[in-house]
Amino acid sequence: MATVQLSDPFAQVPSLGPERPVVWPARTRRKLANGLEVVLVESHTIPKFAGELYFRSGNAAAAAKAPGLAEITATVVRTGTEKRSSRQIEEDLRRIGADVGTSAGADTSAIGFNGLTEFSTDLLNLVAELAQQASFPADEFERERRQMIEGLRIARTTPSFLASERMRRILFGAHPYAIIAPTETQVKEYRLGQLVEFYRTHYTPGNALLIAVGDFAAPQMMEQIERIFGSWKPATVPVVPDTTLPELHGRHVHLVHLPESVQTQLVVANHAITRKHPDWLRLALANSIYGGAFNSRLIMNIREQKGYTYSPRSGVHALRQHGYFSVNAAVRNDVVAASLTEIFYEIDRMRSLAVAEDELSDARTYMSGVFSLGLATQDGLASQLSTVYLNELPDNELETYRQRVRTLSAADVLAAARAYFDSANAQIIVVGDRGQIGDQAGLFGEVTEYSAEPE
């Protein structure tokens, strides 16, 4: 700690001390003969380990057949195998102090796990069983189908869900990314055979990536994984075709009427880029200055100066084939127009004026500092490894990230904002009570109104 002893220690903000080096742990990688890709990292913070078995197919892969099929498949996967009943699975997990979670997003299905190192063989055996021998019991499927319907009904009364749902439909049109959740009717039409087919096609070793982080010796863990997953039979890897996106010209307002809403959920969004795109880092930095950090411009403006909202945020969201930029804020009903004005003012400022050197430098330090927090926990490491290997980023991505952030300039930020904060063609989603919002939304573009009920 380099400090000068002052008579009044409060007179001056202490300067930052010298940085200690950030050293990323070595990865142990192997591709098994059946195609399964394995990435291991040791992290001895607690006597546990955690990981994900990913399949590179999610809801987008089955959207044409049945929206949400990957999700219901993942849900039912954990309810039975050829060797174990649902109850047996849950009790076995408790016996070894482990958790398993099966889920699916747009691009991936995953079996996540964490448990005590002392029981790692038992846990990996169960994960392998779920991946290869799920039995899809009919009664479990029917129960999960009903659970999903009830979950959707609740989601459709949640402003943030309604806003995301509408935003994705507008941005992605005919592309599978347009659908974030099925309708009740679609869920009722699922057939068990569809789940089994999705599982057989997509839960295959050549389509899979296994990441594990934790308190183990990597060579022994790799041997163990080879033993447990090596006999998994390879299959043809499916390909998900891309679809072009709708072209969006001009601002348009999409108002979802949610009666009795005492607040209005706003989303402003436009097309952006994937994680692999060479502009990703500059865009991430521009986002962090605009609305991605607590001290960003948007939050200082509409929260700390004006008090319109509690937790406004902007984000850059990367899916495998496409990406988008979005701004979210839940605001008081009578400041819908005022909030949108400030959201666009700050966007346009990012697009028009180069960011000052001190603000730029602060934001670069923020991005590289927060990145290093991921090093401290098993979950943090697992999440960073997932980003690298699911997106097929260079093997040294973690090591070079901070240096690359530090070389970004004000010109980079300006270029990224001009390219990807698409002010002129932004789509505005407004979820709230039509009567409370009044004519505020119409000030920003032609309004199309929707019901909160599904079509």
Added chain:
Amino acid sequence: MNELHIPLETTKLENGLRVVISPDRTAPVATLGVYYNIGFRLEPRGRSGFAHLFEHMMFQGSEHAGKMMHIKLINSSGGVLNGSTHYDVTNYYESIPSNAVERVLWLEADRMRALKVDDENLRNQRDVVKEEVRVNVLNQPYGGFPWLDLPPIAFRNWANAHNFYGDFADLDAASLDDVQQFFRTYYSPANAVLLMVGDITPDEGFVLARRYFGSIPPGPPLPKADVGEPPFEGVRRGEVEEKFGTLPAFAVGYRAPERRTSDWHALAMLDHALYGGRAGRVYRQLVLEQQIAVDTAGGIQYPVGDLFDYNGPTLLVSRVLHKPEYSPDQALDAFDAVIDAVRQHGIEQSELEQVKVKFRSEYVSSLEGGHGASIPRYGLMHYLACFTLFDNDPSLVNSILEGFLQVTPEQVRAAAQRYLDPNRRAIVFRKPTKKAAD
């Protein structure tokens, strides 16, 4: 295997501030926190929601770091920060690259020494808090259920029973005088603990703690507070309208035992046997097997706290969302049958053994995480703070597991009979005002 050896060093400054440091060089980052022994239980009468509003004010400026400076200085050091208000504590914390430790201590000390806020800051944060309440409670399906619904039904002492997020009229009535008064009363070094977890040596940490916190005056003695509850008698029932969701729901609250008693150990194991994920008896029976409920969850202080972070009357909570084709009474009967079974028969030895392994595993994880990966070792910091402020013994973080792992099936059954009493509990029903589509 069951004994933990997390390194700890502690000291106490002359002004009463306790300092706890747990070094770990895994990564060049640290999590720092200041915990004050004041939560929403003890906010002033007529000022519901004040402890939380006050927490917001702590980010609005101090003598040497005006509005925006606090947040800006942390973010621009590569760190993140937040604060949160609980029943019995309020915390302020930062995760940062370790070269910013001194800067963070400077900021935390400055706001412990001299909060400097004005009317405009108060108006601004009052507006922000109202939007927070709307987004988390008033505009959400099942918002505040049951953490805001149960206490007014279960408790008689205003301290335990009022609206902790705040009635808007009370938030409007809060003045700058209230802010300074609350600050002078509760935000003194003697009522706080400073925690440093991660890449910092105890020697460095103690020197810096003395440099920045050492000159803060100890403050006046704390006022006596009465958070006591009269004995819990009878079944207390209430109803709250559910404006958005279409599923009926109910929540049950039983009085929980005091921390660090043998009943507490036993009830914690029972809590896990009942609510521990999909293997838990309540979920298994109501959701998986009988399929009456759509979701169940519960636990001590669920969902706003846990087993360790309370220091006054509290509840073992159950939350059940059920299918509309079952009446609330039918669903409650099914729940009661699960509870009745553990009162009659306790739980099986094998079940208890499973629960113990899972409990140990979750405890270890909560020390490392507890707040997602963005705040490394939040849980360790949080438990160290509670064990210091409530028990004056941070080393409990290493030894606390022992008591749970010694619980016997007989103790579990006895705890079930004593605490899960059908004739002494609070029940609140959420009644949807809209009908389901089908």
